[in-house]
Amino acid sequence: MTPRAHRPGSLDSVADLVGIVRTELGLPVTEESASVDFDEVTGWDSLHLLSLCSILEQRTGRALSLADVLEARTLAQVYALAAA
C-alpha cells in the first residue's frame, strides 16, 4: 500500500479510516484496534486527533466538530463522527 492508495479518498468504512491513520500518521493500527481505547494503542497521543481531524476534513470536504473529535476514545468513534 502506498500513501497514494487512499487519495483522494472516500470514507466508506472503518477500514478506510484505519488505512488513513496508517498512511498519514504512520501508526501501525489495524481494523481490530479500531475499537480499542487510544490509551491502549501503541504510539498514540492525543495530538494525533488534531492532525486526523484536518486530514478527514480535507478528505471528505466537510467540516467536523473538533471539540467532539477530541472527545473520541477510539478510531471507531472518530469514524462515526466523520461518517455521520
Added chain:
Amino acid sequence: MTTATTAAEVAAAELWELHASGAVAGSYPRVRGLLAELSGDDLRRAGALLSRVPVAEVLAAHPDTAVVRVAITGHGTLGPLVPALTVELARHGVLLEHRLGDFDGWVFDLGDPASELRVFGPDLLLCVLDPAIAADELPLPWTPDDLERVLAAKQALITGLVREHVAGGAGTLVLNTVPLPADLVGQLVDYRSRARVGALWREHDAYLLGLAAEHPGVVVLDLDPVLADGVPAVDPRLDVYAGAHLSVELLTAYAREVGHVARAVTGRAKKVLAVDLDETLWGGILGDDGAEGIEPSGTGRGAAFARYQRLVKQIGSQGVLLAAVSKNDREPVAEVLREHPGMTLREVDFVRVVANWNPKHDNIRELAADLNLGVDSVVFTDDNPFECGLVRSRLPGVAVVRLDSEPATHGRKLLRDNWFAALELTAEDGVRATRYRDDLARKDFLDTFESVADYLGELGVRVRLGRAGETEWDRVAQLTQRTNQFTMTAARLSSAEVRALAQDPDGLVLALHSADRFGDNGLVGALLAHRDRDALHLDNFLLSCRVFGRGVETAGLAALLRHAADSGVRGVRGAYRPTSKNGKVRDFYTRHGFALAGRDGDTELFHHDLVDLPGVPGHVRLRTDLEELR
C-alpha cells in the same frame, strides 16, 4: 499499488516502503535525497513517519549521522512541532533529539537552571512565543492601556529569562516575533485604539528583535515575512480546544526556519553557490542565440534575469563563493562576462567560471576540491531538470535548487531554504571571495615549481599567534561553527561561549593569522585552551581549510608549546574526537610529540610533557604575541 509518475510520487512511495518494511533507520542516508523531492502534505506525512524512528536506531546503523539536541518550550501546545522539526532537520541530514517542555512551562523551563530542558543541554532552546501569552492576561473589558501594561510586563520577564540564559546556558536560544491576531485587534471598535494596539504590538516585536542584536547566543526568528506569504497565524479551533495558539501551518514554517538555524550552528551552512548560465542568469541559449541574442536584462523576461543576477551578486557580497558551471564553450562565456553591456555579474564576481561539456557533477566535484571544500558545501542551481536530477543522484551532498522556465521565481526558489544562513557575519566574510581567488592563484604558482618545498620557500609564509582580541571573538566562534576538517573536537561555540572563555582568568582564546606573498589570509586558526593548576588543556585547535599544507598549524602549535614551557606549565593535554570529516587530523597531536594518554568513549586523549618541543618549519616566519600564562 498506484503507479508513481512524478519525482515527488516516486520519492513518497519509496519512503513509505522504507517505513512499511521497518528499514528507515538502516537506510537513513537515503532519506535526505527522498525528502529533497517532497513538499506540502508529502513532507508533513514524512515527518509523521520519521518521528517514529528512534534516534538510537539510526545512530546504531549510521554512527556518523549528525544529531542536534533541541529543547522546545512555550505557552501553548507544541506537540505538532515535533514531526515538523524532525523532517525539516532530516532534509539537512540531521537527526532531531528533542525534549518537549510541559504545557505553558516556558518561564520555569528557561528560568530554572535545574529544569529538565536546561539539564538536557540543548544545542537549540526553542521558546515559542504566541499571542496568547499577552492576550490571556487582558482583563474584560480591556483597553490599549491594559495591553501596554501586559506587554511591558512580558518584556521585562523575557529580558530576565534571556539574561539568565546568556549567563548560564550553553546553546542558542531561539525566540520569535509574535503575530497580531485579527481576532484580538478586532475586539476594539474604533480605529484610533486599533492603531495604538498595532503600534504597541509592533514595538513589542521590535523589542524582541532587539534582544538578538544585544545578546550573542540569541536568535529571534522574524515570522512577519512568513505571515506575509499567506500563512494563517492562528487556527481558532486549535486555539480554543487544544491550546495550540499558533496554526499548524505557521508551526510548520517555523520548523523550516529552525532547520536553517540548526544548519548554521552545526557547521552545515553552504559556502558555494554554483549557478548555471543559459536560462538561469540570462534568457536564451548562448550557443544558439549568440551574445547579442541572450537576455541578461532589459524588459520582459530580461528584467527577471537581471533581478536574479542582482540577487546572486548580493549573496556573493556576504562571503558566499560564486561559481558558474555551464555547458558552453569557454570563450563566448568569458566574452559575455567581460563585455556584454546587460550583465550585472562579471568575471570578477566568480571565484571560478567553468564552461565546458563535461558532466556537471564532475565539474562541481572538481570545483569543490580546488576550493578545498566538501561537495556538501555547494548549492547548485539550474533550470534543466535533467542536470538537476543528475547532480542530485551523483552528488547527494549538493543542495540542488531546481529552477524552471519562469525566471521571475528563480530568486524565491533560491532563497526559500536560506542555504547560506549564518548566525552573524564577520569582517572575514566581506573578503572571502578575494582570499579564495588568491588561493587559486597560489595553485597556479605551485604548478611552476619542481617540489612543494621549493614552492613553500618562495611563498613567504608569515604566521602570527596571539590572544584573540574582543573584535575577533565572533570570527573565532564562526570558525568553530564552519570548520569541519581541521577541528580536533568539532565543538561548536557561540560568540557568548567564546567571550566567556576569553574572559575566564584560566581561559585562553588564541588567534592564528597568516599571510604570504599573495596577500593576507586573515584570522585562519584558533587555539582554545584553559589552565588547570600546572597543566594546560588544549580544548580545541581549528584551522581554516584554505591554509592547509603550509605549516601554519605546526608553527602555531610549536609556538603554544614553547610558550607553555616558558611559563612553567608542566604538561599540555589535548583531545581528538572523531567525526565523519576530521580524519585528517587524527594524528596531528602525535606528529608533534604528544603521547596517547587514554580514551574517553571515542575521544582520544593526548599528553605532551614539554621535554622535546617541535620546531617551527623553516619556511615560516613566526611571530608570537603572548604575555606570560597565568
